Amino acid sequence: MKQLLVFVKKEFKQVFRDPRTLLIMFGLPIAQIVLFGFALTSEVKNIDILISDHSKDVVTTEIVSKIKATNYFIVHEKTMGDQEIEKTFKGGKIQCILIFPDGFNNELIHQGKSEVQIIADGTDPNTAKTMINYLTTILNEYQLQKFPSSALRYQIRTEPRMLFNEEDNGSMNYIPGVMALILMLVCTALTSVSIVKEKELGTMEILLVSPFRPVMVLVAKAVPYFILSLVNFTIILLLSVFLLHIDVRGSLLLLYAESALFILTCLSLGLLISNSTNAQQTALLISMMGMMLPTIIFTGFIFPLENMPWILRTVSNIVPSKWYFIIVKAVMLKGLGFRFVWKETLILIFMTVVLLSVALKKFKIRLQ
Amino acid sequence: MRNLRFLLQKEFRQIFRDKIILAMMLGVPIIQLIIIPWAMNLNIKNINLSVVDNDHSTYSQQLITEIGSSGYFRIISADQSYRQALEHIENGSSDLIMELPDGFERNLIKEGRQTIGISVDAINGSRASIGRAYLGSVINDFNANLKINQVNLADTLTKTQGFIEITYSNWFNPHAEYKYFFVPGVLVLLLTMIGGFMTALNIVREKEVGTIEQINVTPIKKWEFILGKLIPFWIIGMILFSIGLCVIWGVYGITSTGSLPLLYVVAGIYMIALLGFGLLISTYCDNQIQAMFVAFFFILIFILMSGLFTSVQSMPPWAQYISEFTPVEHFIKIVRMIVLKGSGFYDVLTELGYISIFAIVLNGWAIWNYKKTS
Numbered sequence: 203m204k205q206l207l208v209f210v211k212k213e214f215k216q217v218f219r220d221p222r223t224l225l226i227m228f229g230l231p232i233a234q235i236v237l238f239g240f241a242l243t244s245e246v247k248n249i250d251i252l253i254s255d256h257s258k259d260v261v262t263t264e265i266v267s268k269i270k271a272t273n274y275f276i277v278h279e280k281t282m283g284d285q286e287i288e289k290t291f292k293g294g295k296i297q298c299i300l301i302f303p304d305g306f307n308n309e310l311i312h313q314g315k316s317e318v319q320i321i322a323d324g325t326d327p328n329t330a331k332t333m334i335n336y337l338t339t340i341l342n343e344y345q346l347q348k349f350p351s352s353a354l355r356y357q358i359r360t361e362p363r364m365l366f367n368e369e370d371n372g373s374m375n376y377i378p379g380v381m382a383l384i385l386m387l388v389c390t391a392l393t394s395v396s397i398v399k400e401k402e403l404g405t406m407e408i409l410l411v412s413p414f415r416p417v418m419v420l421v422a423k424a425v426p427y428f429i430l431s432l433v434n435f436t437i438i439l440l441l442s443v444f445l446l447h448i449d450v451r452g453s454l455l456l457l458y459a460e461s462a463l464f465i466l467t468c469l470s471l472g473l474l475i476s477n478s479t480n481a482q483q484t485a486l487l488i489s490m491m492g493m494m495l496p497t498i499i500f501t502g503f504i505f506p507l508e509n510m511p512w513i514l515r516t517v518s519n520i521v522p523s524k525w526y527f528i529i530v531k532a533v534m535l536k537g538l539g540f541r542f543v544w545k546e547t548l549i550l551i552f553m554t555v556v557l558l559s560v561a562l563k564k565f566k567i568r569l570q
Numbered sequence: 571m572r573n574l575r576f577l578l579q580k581e582f583r584q585i586f587r588d589k590i591i592l593a594m595m596l597g598v599p600i601i602q603l604i605i606i607p608w609a610m611n612l613n614i615k616n617i618n619l620s621v622v623d624n625d626h627s628t629y630s631q632q633l634i635t636e637i638g639s640s641g642y643f644r645i646i647s648a649d650q651s652y653r654q655a656l657e658h659i660e661n662g663s664s665d666l667i668m669e670l671p672d673g674f675e676r677n678l679i680k681e682g683r684q685t686i687g688i689s690v691d692a693i694n695g696s697r698a699s700i701g702r703a704y705l706g707s708v709i710n711d712f713n714a715n716l717k718i719n720q721v722n723l724a725d726t727l728t729k730t731q732g733f734i735e736i737t738y739s740n741w742f743n744p745h746a747e748y749k750y751f752f753v754p755g756v757l758v759l760l761l762t763m764i765g766g767f768m769t770a771l772n773i774v775r776e777k778e779v780g781t782i783e784q785i786n787v788t789p790i791k792k793w794e795f796i797l798g799k800l801i802p803f804w805i806i807g808m809i810l811f812s813i814g815l816c817v818i819w820g821v822y823g824i825t826s827t828g829s830l831p832l833l834y835v836v837a838g839i840y841m842i843a844l845l846g847f848g849l850l851i852s853t854y855c856d857n858q859i860q861a862m863f864v865a866f867f868f869i870l871i872f873i874l875m876s877g878l879f880t881s882v883q884s885m886p887p888w889a890q891y892i893s894e895f896t897p898v899e900h901f902i903k904i905v906r907m908i909v910l911k912g913s914g915f916y917d918v919l920t921e922l923g924y925i926s927i928f929a930i931v932l933n934g935w936a937i938w939n940y941k942k943t944s
Contacts, residue, residue: 226860230867238874241889244699248883291741292913294903294921315733324740325910326751328612329881334738335703345734356678357713358633359685362702365659367692374693380874387866395859479590482778483771486862487594491767494869495602495759499609504879506697509611518609528662535693542661 205414209422217426227392228434231384235438238380239373239446246332251275251298252290254282257306265344269300274336287321297323298333366451366536373446378530379503381438382523385461386468386497387490389431393472394489395482396423397565402482420565424469431465432458451537460533460543463550464526470557471522477564501527525549573790577798585802595768595806596813599760603753603817610752610879617701619643620655620664627675629716636712637668642704652689659691666690666701742911753822754909755878757814758902762872765807765841766865769848773799774861777852796937800845807841808834827912833905836918839925840901846932847897853939872898897928 217224251269255262258281270277278296290296301319310316320337322330367374397420400406409419439457442448450457472489479485499505500518507518518524525546532538540547586592619637623630638645646664649655658664669687671677678684688705690698743750776782785795811834818824826833848865855861874880875892876899882890893899900921907913907921 223860226863230863234867234870241875241885242880243884246881246884292911292917294907294913294917315735317735317737320736320738322740324743324746325906327743327746327748330740330746338736341734341736356716357683358678358709359683360688360706360709361685363687363689364692365689391862482858483775484590486858490862490866491763492594492598495606499606505610505612509613510609514609531693536660538660
């Protein structure tokens with residue numbers, strides 16, 4: 203036990219000796235959380251729309267000013283022929299064209315109906331769908347207001363209620379996911395170099411010939427990173443609460459316990475990578491470059507997991523951050539207790555055990 | 571010039587010697603390009619709905635049946651109380667609750683209107699808002715088809731008045747398929763990761779191992795050393811880009827609508843900018859961990875803030891400003907314009923100008939900051 207303490211102390215000293223690395227390792231992820239927390243939103247707005255109004259009458263002018271009044275659109279006005287549409291889209295700025303034909307109001311009054319055409323740039327399907335939705339709503343509302351008799355006599359209306367997120371705080375959708383993503387990549391990458399660095403520098407041999415039990419080397423390596431990661435998590439949590447205004451609804455203790463477990467899972471994965479490679483470069487490439495995209499996708503915070511083909515949904519089960527993401531959402535945002543997340547917790551425990559035992563098995567205590 | 575040739579020979583040998591590195595550079599990205607885009611689908615269907623019907627009337631049953639058969643929703647539970655339905659939202663099995671109040675049918679007929687409560691799980695932002703919109707449109711259809719309205723509709727139609735008919739179309743992607751948007755994004759991202767991570771790591775590694783000192787004491791010039799480092803990765807990047815184009819054609823059936831040579835010119839300049847970025851990181855870092863974390867910091871910003879998977883224009887103005895300062899934002903724009911819309915040289919000129927500026931500034935800065943003496 204005393205040996206272990208001495209060893210942990212050595213690791214800590216090594217970590218703290220290089221303040222620049224320390225700052226980069228822990229400062230940058232924190233900056234990322236703040237940046238993404240403020241920047242990312244799932245709401246679509248500021249769409250560049252071009253309105254080609256061939257009629258320019260009372261009604262079209264009113265509709266245009268209605269569109270301008272929302273903050274969804276940036277309106278550009280230019281009357282143009284059909285042959286110019288393609289050229290406009292190819293220019294890349296305009297995403298949507300709204301066309302009022304000649305004599306719009308005239309037809310509306312005399313024939314009882316008029317046609318308006320929406321042409322969307324479909325290269326970004328999500329924005330295209332959303333803007334068609336927005337425009338339809340605006341036009342329908344205008345119609346009802348201008349011609350009340352076109353309204354239905356009997357109507358069911360809806361009254362929406364936003365659960366868990368009354369103020370519609372956009373960062374809530376992304377923060378738990380970004381937290382899971384960053385913790386996972388950072389913790390794994392940090393530990394993935396720990397052993398392999400000693401191998402590369404040749405100091406591993408010295409450790410192995412010492413009377414110290416080899417397994418303890420692994421433990422001693424993991425301890426400083428575990429503690430530093432918890433500190434990191436605490437800072438991230440404080441920033442989310444005080445800067446991004448996301449309250450912790452559930453038990454703080456439970457959130458910490460689950461986070462500690464998740465950090466352990468990631469450290470085990472890092473140790474496994476470290477034990478399976480021979481150079482820092484390789485370890486880092488696997489833990490960061492190789493794991494980055496799969497982690498982003500399979501955590502499920504950008505693309506819903508339910509939409510994936512079943513094979514990929516199955517694959518997503520082996521990504522620890524997916525389970526942590528579910529836990530954070532439940533405990534932190536919904537304020538639920540342990541009985542709602544015990545399954546996910548068990549899965550993380552199981553992963554940690556498996557990863558650690560494989561890492562131990564791969565840990566070579568003899569030189570080739 | 572002769573020096574440069576030898577340097578290139580050395581670099582290529584080093585790259586090909588390590589099979590794992592080679593696999594990480596070419597194999598892993600291609601496998602990811604084949605697999606990952608299948609997972610990228612924002613099409614929201616099968617929204618899980620819990621229904622609380624306090625009325626148990628003909629109309630309420632009709633409405634529920636209508637919603638169930640609309641194809642968007644999966645009614646997962648019919649609950650006795652709101653409290654019970656909330657359980658389903660809490661444990662994640664349901665996305666929204668529709669609560670029909672007592673007296674739903676009576677009020678609808680007597681007063682002409684009835685409000686129903688919809689509660690959505692707002693943590694799942696996009697799913698919640700889209701579910702709400704779908705439910706709204708199903709209810710609107712239901713309203714229009716109500717028998718009591720049909721009678722009235724007949725006389726409104728004879729008096730025909732002010733009906734705005736909306737037609738819409740999606741150009742370049744009529745079926746609004748997500749693969750056209752995301753597949754080029756993944757290709758660009760993989761190229762960015764290889765260029766950024768590999769160059770940053772490679773040079774710092776020489777620093778850490780100490781071999782850079784040996785190179786520094788030789789008569790090799792600064793520009794020769796840097797070119798010797800950049801050219802191999804540039805070639806590998808372009809090979810990866812070519813394989814990637816074949817993969818997206820073979821697997822996803824996406825071919826470039828626009829000019830292929832133009833696409834290559836843009837990719838070539840972008841690779842130079844990217845290598846400059848990696849090089850710049852390496853000149854500021856002392857060891858591989860630092861280089862990797864700094865590269866990770868920027869690349870994650872590239873991924874989440876440059877419009878690869880999320881929309882740039884919806885972000886606050888300052889964030890859009892940051893986005894302008896990432897080369898990726900300009901490159902992905904051009905790639906999508908050329909590949910999907912067939913934009914020509916003049917359409918992409920401004921963006922290409924930005925990328926060229928990045929190439930010059932990043933490389934210039936890196937060369938200026940690279941010192942042969944410590």
